[in-house]
Amino acid sequence: MSADVELKNVWVRFGDFVAARDVDLHIGEGEFFTILGPSGCGKTTLLRAVSGFLEPSDGQVLIGGRDMAGIGPNRRPTALIFQNLALFPLMSVWENITFALEVRGVNRADRRKRATELLELIALPDQGDKMVGELSGGQRQRVAIARALAAEPDVLLLDEPLSALDLKLRQHMRSELRAIQQRVGITFIYITHDQGEALTMSDHIAVMREGVIEQVSDGTTLYDDPGSSFVASFVGENNYFRGTVVDTDVSYTTLDTPSGRFRGRTSKNQSLRKGDDAFVFIRPESIKFDSGLDNSLQARVRNQEFEGNFWQVFLDVEGENKGLKLSTVNDGRHHENISGDTVSVGFNADLAVVLPAGPLAAE
Amino acid sequence: MNWLRTFFRRNGTPLAIFLLCSVLFWMFMMIILPQLFMVDFSLRANVPPPQWGTDTHSYTLEHYKYIVYGSSTSTDQFNTLDMGVFLRTLVAAIFVTLIDLILCYPIAYYLAHVARGGWGRLMVLSLIVPFWINEILRAFSFKVLFGTTGIINNFLVGIGFLDQPYDFIRNDIALWAGLTYAYILLMIFPIYNSVESLDRNQIDAARDLGSPWWRIHWRVVIPHAKPGISSGCTMVFMLTAGALAAPSILGGPSSLWFTQIIYQGFNQASNWARGSAYAIILLLTCIVFVLVVMKVFKVRLGEIAR
Ligand SMILES: Nc1ncnc2c1ncn2[C@@H]1O[C@H](COP(=O)(O)OP(=O)(O)OP(=O)(O)O)[C@@H](O)[C@H]1O
Ligand SMILES: [Mg+2]
Numbered sequence: 001m002s003a004d005v006e007l008k009n010v011w012v013r014f015g016d017f018v019a020a021r022d023v024d025l026h027i028g029e030g031e032f033f034t035i036l037g038p039s040g041c042g043k044t045t046l047l048r049a050v051s052g053f054l055e056p057s058d059g060q061v062l063i064g065g066r067d068m069a070g071i072g073p074n075r076r077p078t079a080l081i082f083q084n085l086a087l088f089p090l091m092s093v094w095e096n097i098t099f100a101l102e103v104r105g106v107n108r109a110d111r112r113k114r115a116t117e118l119l120e121l122i123a124l125p126d127q128g129d130k131m132v133g134e135l136s137g138g139q140r141q142r143v144a145i146a147r148a149l150a151a152e153p154d155v156l157l158l159d160e161p162l163s164a165l166d167l168k169l170r171q172h173m174r175s176e177l178r179a180i181q182q183r184v185g186i187t188f189i190y191i192t193h194d195q196g197e198a199l200t201m202s203d204h205i206a207v208m209r210e211g212v213i214e215q216v217s218d219g220t221t222l223y224d225d226p227g228s229s230f231v232a233s234f235v236g237e238n239n240y241f242r243g244t245v246v247d248t249d250v251s252y253t254t255l256d257t258p259s260g261r262f263r264g265r266t267s268k269n270q271s272l273r274k275g276d277d278a279f280v281f282i283r284p285e286s287i288k289f290d291s292g293l294d295n296s297l298q299a300r301v302r303n304q305e306f307e308g309n310f311w312q313v314f315l316d317v318e319g320e321n322k323g324l325k326l327s328t329v330n331d332g333r334h335h336e337n338i339s340g341d342t343v344s345v346g347f348n349a350d351l352a353v354v355l356p357a358g359p360l361a362a363e
Numbered sequence: 364m365n366w367l368r369t370f371f372r373r374n375g376t377p378l379a380i381f382l383l384c385s386v387l388f389w390m391f392m393m394i395i396l397p398q399l400f401m402v403d404f405s406l407r408a409n410v411p412p413p414q415w416g417t418d419t420h421s422y423t424l425e426h427y428k429y430i431v432y433g434s435s436t437s438t439d440q441f442n443t444l445d446m447g448v449f450l451r452t453l454v455a456a457i458f459v460t461l462i463d464l465i466l467c468y469p470i471a472y473y474l475a476h477v478a479r480g481g482w483g484r485l486m487v488l489s490l491i492v493p494f495w496i497n498e499i500l501r502a503f504s505f506k507v508l509f510g511t512t513g514i515i516n517n518f519l520v521g522i523g524f525l526d527q528p529y530d531f532i533r534n535d536i537a538l539w540a541g542l543t544y545a546y547i548l549l550m551i552f553p554i555y556n557s558v559e560s561l562d563r564n565q566i567d568a569a570r571d572l573g574s575p576w577w578r579i580h581w582r583v584v585i586p587h588a589k590p591g592i593s594s595g596c597t598m599v600f601m602l603t604a605g606a607l608a609a610p611s612i613l614g615g616p617s618s619l620w621f622t623q624i625i626y627q628g629f630n631q632a633s634n635w636a637r638g639s640a641y642a643i644i645l646l647l648t649c650i651v652f653v654l655v656v657m658k659v660f661k662v663r664l665g666e667i668a669r
Contacts, residue, residue, distance in 0.1 A: 051571060052571075053567060073570050074570050074573045078571075080568070086564035086565045087568075088582070090587065099572050103574045104573065148572075
C-alpha cells in the first residue's frame with residue numbers, strides 16, 4: 001500500500017517564531033520526494049507535522065486523502081526514521097525490526113519469520129540475534145529502515161538518515177535506499193541538507209528556506225531552471241554577478257554589472273522589468289577560457305586545484321572585489337600553472353540565467 | 364597494579380598518597396573495624412565491661428540462637444516474638460520499597476521527560492527542601508499531621524467524611540506514610556538520572572511504531588532505567604529495614620520494628636552482645652535478600668554503582 005501526502009497551507013509557530021510558513025505541497029503516491037534546505041530551515045518540523053508528533057498551528061495534513069488532524073503518531077500510516085536512528089539498544093536486532101509487529105500482538109514465531117525476510121531485504125541475513133551496538137554504522141542504518149518497513153507504512157519518512165555515515169558509505173546507501181524504495185513501492189519523504197543526495201535519489205525535490213518552500217520540481221529543472229536566487233545559489237555551485245536590468249524579453253535579459261554587460265536567459269519562473277535589481281548566475285562548468293562567447297570578461301587566476309577529472313580554477317574578477325570559480329574537464333591541456341596570469345573567460349547566454357535579486361544561500 | 368600506576372601518574376605522588384591513605388583510613392576505621400568489633404561482640408558471652416577480655420568473656424553462639432529459641436527460662440519453645448518482628452520488618456520494608464517505586468517512577472519520568480524548564484526545577488526544589496529538616500523532626504511532623512486532633516483528622520471530620528477522628532497512629536498508617544516518605548529522594552533521584560539519560564527519540568520511535576504508552580514504558584523506558592530502579596530499591600530497602608526514628612516515633616504501641624529490639628539490646632537491656640548479633644543478622648539477611656533479588660532480575664552489581 002502506498003498513499004499520497006498533501007500539505008494544505010500548513011503553518012507551524014513556536015511562540016513568535018514561524019518554523020513553517022504557508023506550506024503547500026502535494027507528494028504523489030509511490031514517489032521519492034525530497035525536502036532540501038539548509039540547517040534550521042524547518043525540515044524536521046515539517047516531517048514531524050506529517051508523522052503526527054506536532055500539530056500544525058494552521059492548515060491541514062492529508063495522507064491518502066484523509067485529514068490527519070487529531071490522529072497521533074501511533075495511529076498514522078507513516079513510519080519515521082530518526083535523524084539519529086533511535087534504535088532500541090537493549091533489544092536484539094530482530095526484536096528491533098519486529099517491534100511494530102509485537103505492538104500488534106503478532107506471535108513470536110511469526111515475528112521471527114518476518115524478521116528473517118526483512119533481514120534478507122536489507123542484506124543482513126543471520127544478524128538477527130546480535131545486539132544493535134554490535135553493528136556497524138551502515139548496518140544500523142539498514143536495521144532502522146527495516147524496523148520502519150516492518151510497520152508496513154504507506155509513507156516512510158526519513159530525517160537525514162545518512163548524515164552520520166562517512167562519505168563512501170553515504171554514497172553506497174543512496175543507491176541502496178533508492179533500490180529499496182523501488183522494491184517496496186511506497187512513498188518516501190526524504191529530508192536532507194545535502195543537495196547531492198537530493199539530486200541523485202529523488203523524483204521531486206522541494207527546496208526550503210526559513211520555513212518557506214521556494215521551489216518544487218525534479219532535479220534537472222532545479223539545477224537548470226532555478227526559480228529563485230536562493231535555489232540557484234543553494235543547489236549546485238554557482239557564480240553570480242549583480243546588476244541592473246537594461247533590456248529584457250521572454251528569452252533573454254541583459255544586465256549592467258560593475259564587471260561589464262552580461263546577457264543570460266530570462267527565468268521562466270519570474271518576471272523582470274527594465275531597471276530591476278537582478279542576478280545573473282553561471283555554473284562553474286559553463287565558464288570557458290574563450291573570449292569569443294556571448295559574454296566575456298578579464299580575470300586574474302588566484303589559484304587552481306587539481307581534482308583528477310576536473311581542474312577547479314579560482315579567478316579574481318577585475319573591477320569588482322569578487323571571486324569566480326571555473327571548472328574545466330581535465331583533457332591534458334591545462335597542466336601548466338597559470339596562477340597570477342590574467343586571462344579572458346566567457347560564457348554563453350543560454351547557459352546563464354537571470355533572476356530577480358533576492359536572498360542567497362550562505363557560503 | 365596497572366591502575367595504581369595510572370592513578371599515581373594522573374594525580375601526582377603526594378596527592379595520590381593522600382587520597383589512597385584517606386580512602387583506606389575511611390574504609391578501615393569507619394567501616395571495617397567497627398563491624399569487626401560488632402562481630403566479635405556478638406560471638407562472646409554477655410558480661411559487664413570490666414570483665415571484657417577476661418576468661419568469662421568467652422566465645423559462644425548463644426546470642427544467635429536466642430533469636431530462634433529465646434530465653435532458656437521461658438516456657439515457649441521458640442522465640443516467636445523476635446522472629447515475628449524480624450519477619451514483619453522485612454516484609455514491611457519490601458512493601459515500603461514497592462510503594463516508593465510505584466510513586467517515584469512516574470515522578471522521575473515526569474521530571475525527566477515532561478516537565479520543562481522552571482516548572483521542573485520548582486518541583487525538584489519542593490522535593491528536596493523538606494529534607495533539609497532533620498529526620499526526627501520530620502517524623503514528629505507526621506505525628507502532628509496524623510494525630511487524632513491533627514490536620515488530616517480535623518479536615519476529614521470537618522467535611523463530614525468521618526464521624527469521629529480515625530486513629531492513624533494506632534493503625535500504623537502514620538508509620539507507613541512516614542517510612543514511605545523518609546527515603547523517597549533516594550528512590551527518585553537514581554531513577555530520574557537513568558530515565559533522563561534515555562534518548563527522547565527512542566520514546567518517539569516506539570510511539571511512531573504504534574506502541575501504546577504502557578508498552579513504551581515496559582519495553583523501552585523501564586529496561587533503560589533498570590540500573591537506577593535497582594539502586595533506588597536497594598537503598599530504600601536497606602534503609603527502611605534499618606530505620607529507627609520513624610518506627611520509634613510513629614509506630615503504634617503494638618508495633619515493634621526490629622531495629623527497636625536491637626536498640627533495646629544496646630540500651631535498656633544492656634546486652635551489647637545480643638544487640639550486635641541481631642544487628643548482624645539484620646545486615647546479612649538484607650544483603651542476601653538484595654543479592655537474590657538482583658539475580659532474579661538479572662541486574663549486575665556494577666550497574667547499580669553506575
Ligand atoms: N520545539 C521547538 N520550540 C521552539 N523552536 C523550535 C522547536 N523545534 C524547532 N524549532 C525551531 O524551528 C526551526 C526549524 O527547526 P528544524 O528542526 O525543523 O530544522 P531542520 O531544518 O530540521 O534543521 P537541521 O537540518 O539542522 O536538522 C529552528 O530555528 C528551530 O530552532
Ligand atoms: Mg532536522
